[in-house]
Amino acid sequence: xxxxxxxxxxxxxLLITTVxxxxxxxxxxxxxxxxxxxxxxxxxxxxxxxxxxRSYFISKPDSCLIFGQQCYELAVKFKLVKDQAHALNSMANxxxxxxxxxxxxxxxxxxIRLNESINYMPGxxxxxxxxxxxxxxxxxxxxxxxxxxxxxxxxxxxxxxHKLTLLPQRELNSxxxxxxxxxxxxxxxxDSANYYLQLCYPDAKKNHFPDLLDNIERDLxxxxxxxxxxxxxxYYYRDAIAIATGIEDVEMLSITYLSTANLYHKYKQxxxxxxxxxxxxxxxxxxxxxxxxxxxxKVLYTYxxxxxxxxxxxKYLKITTATKESLFxxxxxxxxxxxxxxxxxxQRDIEAAEIAYRDQVRMYxxxxxxxxxxxxxxxxxxxxxxRKRANLLLQDQKEEIETALEKLxxxxxxxxxxxxxxxxxxxxxxxxxxxxxxxxxxxxxSEVNIExxxxxxxxxxxxxxxxxxxxxEVVKQNLEKIRHHGKRADGIVKGMLQHSRAxxxxxxxxxxxxxxxxxxxxxxxxLRAKDKxxxxxxxxxxxxxxxxxxxxxxxxxxxxxxxxTNAFYAVQQKEKITPAxxxxxxxLNTSVSNGFVxxxxxxxxxxxxxxxxxxxxxxxxxxKPTGEGTGLGLSLSYDIIVKGHxxxxxxxxxxxxxxxxxxxxxxx
Amino acid sequence: MxxxxxxxxxxxxxxxxxxxxxxxxxxxxxxxxxxxxxxEEALAYLEKHHSEVILILSDINMPGMTGIELLSRIRHAYExxxxxxxxxxxxxxxxxxxxxxxxxADEFLTKPxxxxxxxxKLHTFLH
Numbered sequence: 047x048x049x050x051x052x053x054x055x056x057x058x059x060l061l062i063t064t065v066x067x068x069x070x071x072x073x074x075x076x077x078x079x080x081x082x083x084x085x086x087x088x089x090x091x092x093x094x095x096x097x098x099x100r101s102y103f104i105s106k107p108d109s110c111l112i113f114g115q116q117c118y119e120l121a122v123k124f125k126l127v128k129d130q131a132h133a134l135n136s137m138a139n140x141x142x143x144x145x146x147x148x149x150x151x152x153x154x155x156x157x158i159r160l161n162e163s164i165n166y167m168p169g170x171x172x173x174x175x176x177x178x179x180x181x182x183x184x185x186x187x188x189x190x191x192x193x194x195x196x197x198x199x200x201x202x203x204x205x206x207x208h209k210l211t212l213l214p215q216r217e218l219n220s221x222x223x224x225x226x227x228x229x230x231x232x233x234x235x236x237d238s239a240n241y242y243l244q245l246c247y248p249d250a251k252k253n254h255f256p257d258l259l260d261n262i263e264r265d266l267x268x269x270x271x272x273x274x275x276x277x278x279x280x281y282y283y284r285d286a287i288a289i290a291t292g293i294e295d296v297e298m299l300s301i302t303y304l305s306t307a308n309l310y311h312k313y314k315q316x317x318x319x320x321x322x323x324x325x326x327x328x329x330x331x332x333x334x335x336x337x338x339x340x341x342x343x344k345v346l347y348t349y350x351x352x353x354x355x356x357x358x359x360x361k362y363l364k365i366t367t368a369t370k371e372s373l374f375x376x377x378x379x380x381x382x383x384x385x386x387x388x389x390x391x392x393q394r395d396i397e398a399a400e401i402a403y404r405d406q407v408r409m410y411x412x413x414x415x416x417x418x419x420x421x422x423x424x425x426x427x428x429x430x431x432x433r434k435r436a437n438l439l440l441q442d443q444k445e446e447i448e449t450a451l452e453k454l455x456x457x458x459x460x461x462x463x464x465x466x467x468x469x470x471x472x473x474x475x476x477x478x479x480x481x482x483x484x485x486x487x488x489x490x491x492s493e494v495n496i497e498x499x500x501x502x503x504x505x506x507x508x509x510x511x512x513x514x515x516x517x518x519e520v521v522k523q524n525l526e527k528i529r530h531h532g533k534r535a536d537g538i539v540k541g542m543l544q545h546s547r548a549x550x551x552x553x554x555x556x557x558x559x560x561x562x563x564x565x566x567x568x569x570x571x572x573l574r575a576k577d578k579x580x581x582x583x584x585x586x587x588x589x590x591x592x593x594x595x596x597x598x599x600x601x602x603x604x605x606x607x608x609x610x611t612n613a614f615y616a617v618q619q620k621e622k623i624t625p626a627x628x629x630x631x632x633x634l635n636t637s638v639s640n641g642f643v644x645x646x647x648x649x650x651x652x653x654x655x656x657x658x659x660x661x662x663x664x665x666x667x668x669x670k671p672t673g674e675g676t677g678l679g680l681s682l683s684y685d686i687i688v689k690g691h692x693x694x695x696x697x698x699x700x701x702x703x704x705x706x707x708x709x710x711x712x713x714x
Numbered sequence: 715m716x717x718x719x720x721x722x723x724x725x726x727x728x729x730x731x732x733x734x735x736x737x738x739x740x741x742x743x744x745x746x747x748x749x750x751x752x753x754e755e756a757l758a759y760l761e762k763h764h765s766e767v768i769l770i771l772s773d774i775n776m777p778g779m780t781g782i783e784l785l786s787r788i789r790h791a792y793e794x795x796x797x798x799x800x801x802x803x804x805x806x807x808x809x810x811x812x813x814x815x816x817x818x819a820d821e822f823l824t825k826p827x828x829x830x831x832x833x834x835k836l837h838t839f840l841h
Binding site: 531 | 725727730731734735775777778780782783804809813825826827829
């Protein structure tokens with residue numbers, strides 16, 4: 047039992063009007079007249095051709111194909127996609143009617159593509175349904191079901207969001223259900239078939255879809271037949287025949303006749319079976335429904351064969367064979383396979399497209415991710431580079447600073463050295479004076495000794511031994527003096543060398559009094575060397591209780607020299623501005639108390655203004671004219687006393703009257 | 715001829731040096747030396763032995779009262795008989811020399827002392 051669905055497919059093509067089969071011939075005449083008047087290749091002609099094509103495929107598939115082709119060409123010309131699809135749909139149905147499923151399916155797939163391109167879902171679903179119908183007609187149920195179910199699924203989605211007004215669209219849901227039911231019917235899943243039929247039966251009744259109702263009732267008859275309910279089956283068949291006859295649904299009529307024949311055959315009512323089978327064959331032959339002719343012919347051949355009516359059996363075998371040849375030529379099978387292949391190819395293309403799309407999306411995501419990643423990498427790289435730059439900059443700055451520090455330290459050393467040399471310059475005259483005297487003594491006593499020795503020789507020659515011994519005593523004393531003054535000169539030179547020597551020096555126990563006195567004299571003579579007219583009274587008070595103090599002698603010496611020089615400078619300055627009666631005085635006092643040696647250097651000079659009192663210890667601060675002082679003297683003194691010896695240095699001063707520097711150095 | 719010469723110098727060893735350098739003159743009684751270690755000491759000595767001292771030989775660079783000041787004091791204090799004052803200056807010390815001149819020094823001697831020259835000058839002034 048096959049091929050029940052063709053009519054459903056046909057009905058679906060009636061997209062514009064609700065014209066039913068019975069009115070076909072009248073309508074066709076009207077359309078042909080209209081077409082003869084509409085000669086211009088415009089949309090009016092297109093619509094007429096469309097209607098003609100649609101109307102003809104039942105009775106005259108060949109004519110349908112001709113009009114369909116013309117219609118299609120016009121639609122292409124006007125770029126009317128929906129009309130193209132309509133025309134192709136009619137033609138596909140015509141091919142199916144002619145048994146050329148290959149061409150039919152090919153066109154249906156084209157219909158689907160066209161409708162999908164304009165998103166016209168009724169067209170798409172109709173085509174799916176028609177393909178399913180075609181496979182059912184080919185008895186390829188496994189292939190039919192997916193198309194039908196896909197159509198049903200799509201249609202449910204579409205119809206839930208769209209109001210359906212046209213009859214074919216309102217019927218489409220039932221059509222799909224019927225076709226699915228028939229797939230189950232022919233695969234002997236009776237309950238499933240019944241389930242789907244019951245889904246559409248009330249709806250078809252209620253909405254008066256006679257073109258569906260005859261089909262449904264015929265199928266319900268099949269269900270009842272399968273279930274062995276002969277009476278119920280006959281009831282449905284009769285109902286279906288009545289409806290099909292009423293609406294001139296020739297194919298359904300033929301099919302239902304055949305179903306009835308089979309029912310009677312099942313119950314061994316041979317005459318009734320042959321009668322209905324022949325009616326089925328006649329009905330189908332009249333309208334060239336080849337499949338139905340084949341089916342009916344086969345049944346009749348079987349019946350007559352069973353009856354051993356060989357003549358009749360042969361007749362129907364011939365009819366069957368001829369029909370079969372027409373329907374299943376080798377070519378057509380091949381074409382069908384190729385179409386199937388094409389469709390598979392198309393599905394593969396779609397899948398490939400989907401995969402490609404997914405890949406593309408994945409690619410985009412990947413690219414986006416990559417961009418983000420690159421961006422992050424870039425940001426990190428930039429940050430890192432900036433950090434590196436910053437580090438490099440810091441490194442450079444550090445090196446610069448270190449270099450600057452080194453230079454500074456070097457400069458400081460050089461400055462200290464130049465300060466030493468500057469004070470050495472101040473010392474030089476003093477030293478020269480200091481060294482002059484001992485040298486004079488050495489020279490003089492040497493000369494005297496030479497004379498004395500000459501005299502001594504004379505005395506010895508004269509035999510005056512006592513006188514010679516007396517002279518010898520003096521010579522000896524003189525030698526002592528020579529040695530004394532030689533050492534004195536030596537000490538002065540060593541002191542000078544020590545004073546000028548650069549680098550760190552070690553602390554050694556030192557007689558503070560002696561050191562202070564020595565430098566006081568050096569300072570005085572130094573100033574005197576520059577200013578011959580200068581003089582100052584020097585008063586010294588040395589404590590005899592001072593123990594040897596562990597100091598760096600030349601450092602403390604430099605401090606003292608600096609303080610004395612300043613003191614002499616202060617009194618010298620005051621002397622210049624004081625008219626008369628001013629007696630320059632520099633006092634040096636040493637004392638010891640509480641573990642500290644105190645050295646006080648006081649002058650009655652110009653004093654220090656309060657404004658600069660705080661500054662005098664700062665490096666490079668000087669009140670002396672440019673070139674006369676480095677401004678480092680007191681600063682270095684401060685460093686030597688405070689940092690070098692853990693002592694302290696204080697100033698008591700009154701501007702215009704006096705200054706007193708007090709140095710305290712720990713004795714231990 | 716008894717001539718008292720006062721030598722003023724802060725260096726103590728100047729005394730034995732002079733004594734030895736002028737040992738023959740001292741022995742013969744030609745010169746008689748007295749010594750002072752500072753200007754102040756010299757003035758104090760002069761207070762007592764003013765009439766005896768006919769020549770004063772003084773260093774200039776001394777702590778406290780300098781030779782120039784001493785010279786000035788002597789010139790102001792002792793007009794009659796004015797003692798001969800010879801000043802000893804450091805080598806190349808033109809300013810002191812100039813000051814000494816202004817303050818009425820009779821002669822200048824430059825260190826280191828040339829005792830032969832000194833003897834000649836002493837003889838010149840004393841004879």
